[in-house]
Amino acid sequence: MDFEHLPHAAPVPSAARDDALKNPGFGTHFTDHMVVIDYDAEKGGWHRATLGPREPITLDPAAAVLHYAQEIFEGMKAYKQQDDGLALFRPEQNARRFNDSARRMAMPELPEELFLESIRQLVAKDRNWVPTLPGGALYLRPFMFASEAFLGVRPARQYKFILIASPVGNYFKSGAPAVKIWVSRNYTRAAPGGTGAAKTGGNYAASLVPQAEAIEQGCDQVVFLDAVEKKWIEELGGMNLFFVFDDGSVITPPLTGTILPGITRDSLITLLREEGLNVREEPYSIDQWRADATEGDLLETMACGTAAVVTPVGTVAGPDGEFTIGSGGPGQVTTKIRDKLVAIQKGAAEDTHGWVMQL
Numbered sequence: 001m002d003f004e005h006l007p008h009a010a011p012v013p014s015a016a017r018d019d020a021l022k023n024p025g026f027g028t029h030f031t032d033h034m035v036v037i038d039y040d041a042e043k044g045g046w047h048r049a050t051l052g053p054r055e056p057i058t059l060d061p062a063a064a065v066l067h068y069a070q071e072i073f074e075g076m077k078a079y080k081q082q083d084d085g086l087a088l089f090r091p092e093q094n095a096r097r098f099n100d101s102a103r104r105m106a107m108p109e110l111p112e113e114l115f116l117e118s119i120r121q122l123v124a125k126d127r128n129w130v131p132t133l134p135g136g137a138l139y140l141r142p143f144m145f146a147s148e149a150f151l152g153v154r155p156a157r158q159y160k161f162i163l164i165a166s167p168v169g170n171y172f173k174s175g176a177p178a179v180k181i182w183v184s185r186n187y188t189r190a191a192p193g194g195t196g197a198a199k200t201g202g203n204y205a206a207s208l209v210p211q212a213e214a215i216e217q218g219c220d221q222v223v224f225l226d227a228v229e230k231k232w233i234e235e236l237g238g239m240n241l242f243f244v245f246d247d248g249s250v251i252t253p254p255l256t257g258t259i260l261p262g263i264t265r266d267s268l269i270t271l272l273r274e275e276g277l278n279v280r281e282e283p284y285s286i287d288q289w290r291a292d293a294t295e296g297d298l299l300e301t302m303a304c305g306t307a308a309v310v311t312p313v314g315t316v317a318g319p320d321g322e323f324t325i326g327s328g329g330p331g332q333v334t335t336k337i338r339d340k341l342v343a344i345q346k347g348a349a350e351d352t353h354g355w356v357m358q359l
């Protein structure tokens with residue numbers, strides 16, 4: 001499909017852009033352009049692609065997304081390379097997960113190549129929005145929603161795919177070397193058979209109250225337990241977890257449909273195995289977590305995701321009190337694996353798995 005390029009009457013002046021790039025924060029500044037692709041079942045599906053100014057969109061008040069929440073999204077980064085180029089990390093995995101989410105939410109799939117081409121087009125256009133500060137990247141947010149105007153519970157027949165981009169620095173404002181996690185006992189994130197494995201807005205809306213509870217308790221993030229037995233550790237609001245033990249084994253919760261299959265998670269499983277660690281995808285309970293940390297069998301816990309990369313969990317707090325993991329700061333495995341991943345993403349280490357796509 002050809003992308004129609006629409007003119008931009010008033011891009012952000014370069015001085016203001018340079019200012020924004022000095023300290024971009026996370027998700028508060030946006031580049032000048034966006035991609036929009038329209039879907040209409042009656043017009044043969046995906047039919048019009050534009051690359052134009054980033055601007056407000058008009059929606060009919062009966063647009064299905066506003067009532068029945070047919071919405072999915074992805075999150076990925078374009079990384080500045082050591083040689084000054086730009087690269088994506090495993091973007092085809094985001095394209096695939098986007099379509100997995102689409103199927104779960106009864107939405108049309110977007111051809112993988114069209115997903116990737118939209119990213120190439122936007123990044124080429126807004127290349128001067130990539131921050132150069134350490135840890136900085138251009139965060140890409142592809143999303144799709146039901147735009148058809150009707151009331152009634154059925155899959156919509158019209159959708160919009162939109163891609164926007166945001167220059168970002170570090171995810172955690174505190175820049176803390178380790179995060180403190182709140183164990184939610186009152187709320188769960190996803191039930192078996194639900195939408196936990198899909199990247200759909202409702203999952204995140206449901207996490208806001210428990211996340212607010214975490215903040216109230218002086219924590220950075222909430223960790224969810226399974227919805228049935230309320231004992232198995234699932235994931236954080238936006239990150240997967242790994243537990244590192246003193247016998248060289250590592251556990252990460254299995255993909256049973258209630259957690260998001262993280263691309264960082266999948267990459268870490270490979271990288272940790274390359275380090276000779278015995279990584280197992282199996283259930284791990286909150287009680288065992290506390291016991292292993294207290295007895296010293298558990299050395300480290302790390303959280304991982306595109307936004308915050310690899311972040312050590314230092315302290316865990318819940319209604320039954322607190323416990324500390326290892327020294328409460330970043331452990332050796334966490335630091336090593338984070339550095340290894342970041343080096344691959346930046347083009348500073350050899351990409352032996354074909355994970356990096358140069359732009």
Ligand SMILES: Cc1ncc(COP(=O)(O)O)c(C=O)c1O
Pocket residue numbers: 075235236237238239240260261262263264265304305306307
């Ligand atoms: C709920 C949830 N879990 C895990 C992740 C980590 O996934 P990834 O490594 O693909 O960014 C994310 C972020 O996308 C998320 O939103």
